[in-house]
């Protein structure tokens with residue numbers, strides 16, 4: 201019987217297999233950041249252990265880093281101490297680190313791909329659940345806890361139970377104005393936040409094949425929001441083209457050997473998935489969340505659902521709680537929801553294509569009065585690229601704040617937070633209670649919807665702009 | 676890791692589904708660089724409400740958390756497990772756990788027990804009606820017992836063996852050093868490296 205993509209990559213990394221035990225899996229790339237590593241380094245020190253493969257390990261600073269005044273000392277002493285701990289640990293153990301201010305600094309899941317370190321057929325781990333992002337390259341990539349971070353540092357392996365596989369086949373073509381973010385939000389709403397649990401998802405089908413690498417990363421990024429630890433997309437010409445010439449991509453004969461291997465990384469015709477979901481791309485429209493988990497979403501054209509319409513008691517209760525927290529009424533059109541803040545950034549939508557999409561909409565337009573808009577590039581390099589294209593000017597002229605790279609308002613560990621009761625349209629991946637600041641209310645959206653929302657002051661798609669705004673340029 | 680064989684204690688019925696890791700321990704607590712001192716951050720937002728079940732006097736000293744489905748969704752933060760343990764919980768019961776949370780908890784000796792929702796409902800009713808009821812989580816017998824509720828649970832044999840003996844994964848893996856070195860010798864040269872060779 202044939203094998204799926206996930207099974208092929210898995211099999212190629214089994215160091216040891218024994219009856220009744222998890223497989224021992226080799227890890228090709230280990231990404232570190234300041235939040236989930238200090239206790240792991242402590243563990244190594246306590247047991248007199250070293251980092252087994254410094255050449256497969258890399259660290260950056262992202263979660264705590266400020267996005268303003270980055271040349272000044274960090275104001276919050278606790279954040280500063282955590283960053284200093286990472287710097288000390290990396291110096292002591294010899295780990296390559298890209299600290300704040302470095303040109304390669306940024307959100308760990310933006311940095312890996314942009315350096316060309318994330319490659320097809322590799323295993324990638326990081327103490328962060330959105331490691332699933334790297335699956336866009338046909339890598340098997342998953343988030344791990346701090347004990348596992350320590351385990352990988354010490355052994356470059358992980359004992360893992362083989363996951364099941366789920367195919368998510370998306371056929372057809374995404375309509376104009378419908379993005380990868382809308383697609384993944386719709387997928388999560390369909391299968392639920394627990395729907396992917398225990399599975400590696402493989403996104404496939406004609407709609408997926410047409411996506412750019414960055415859009416594929418947006419999709420795989422949010423696999424964890426469907427409960428799956430990993431999501432993958434088979435590598436193809438789009439993948440190879442993206443990788444070619446990146447700093448850590450193979451060269452010469454190595455490139456040819458690598459591509460030959462990468463071409464084998466496709467699910468065999470006769471392979472069988474443990475589960476399968478089919479989505480029609482043509483039927484999709486811009487999608488936003490109304491609740492407090494990423495599965496609580498609906499098309500922008502819809503209304504806030506009535507909790508009473510849920511059959512399942514715990515879903516009904518969750519919806520009631522969510523509406524209460526979000527300060528929304530059942531039946532209220534989603535388009536009528538006014539926001540205070542718009543956040544464009546994160547490892548979901550903080551790459552150059554996302555910034556271009558948002559800038560295209562803001563060009564010659566203004567952010568609505570009373571709305572604060574933050575644009576935070578996913579990495580310092582993305583920021584530089586945006587500046588070289590003049591996107592920063594577009595944002596600033598529209599009245600948005602252009603910031604330095606980092607996780608920023610995605611999780612509000614740095615000063616970029618929502619105040620209690622404040623409402624945001626955010627291109628990030630989690631709308632949990634308090635995620636963007638205590639009492640903050642989050643609506644997950646695409647960069648396009650974020651930009652249109654910023655202009656109109658309420659949840660909106662770019663299509664709403666044509667008639668609604670008498671844009672100065674007559675757009 | 677501390678070994679887990681069997682534990683008996685009073686319970687906290689937490690009638691909520693999709694309790695994500697941001698609820699268990701909010702992000703600002705993640706700046707700490709130790710494994711302890713997270714107890715005050717546990718369910719921090721909800722604990723502001725004096726009626727929140729954890730705040731009720733009759734729940735003080737309880738050690739078994741009985742939660743709704745999809746407990747521990749969201750981030751990979753192991754701090755969620757440490758916060759539960761620092762607070763005093765020894766076991767969490769739910770109809771479904773998020774994968775990463777479950778892996779993290781088992782690595783730290785916090786037993787996560789999967790029971791069907793009907794049994795969870797029965798445990799909620801039982802412990803709400805009488806907060807003094809004790810719940811026994813017996814890993815040797817793979818059984819939860821409380822009042823007239825007895826329910827078997829599954830846990831894979833390897834994880835159970837490690838928990839029962841309190842074994843540390845890294846030492847176990849390092850026994851297979853030769854296999855790891857052997858695998859490394861055969862890795863293709865085109866695989867990415869973070870450092871110049």
Ligand code: SF4
Nearest residue numbers: 330546547607610611
């Ligand atoms: S951008 Fe958000 S989701 Fe991504 S790594 Fe940072 S905090 Fe996590």
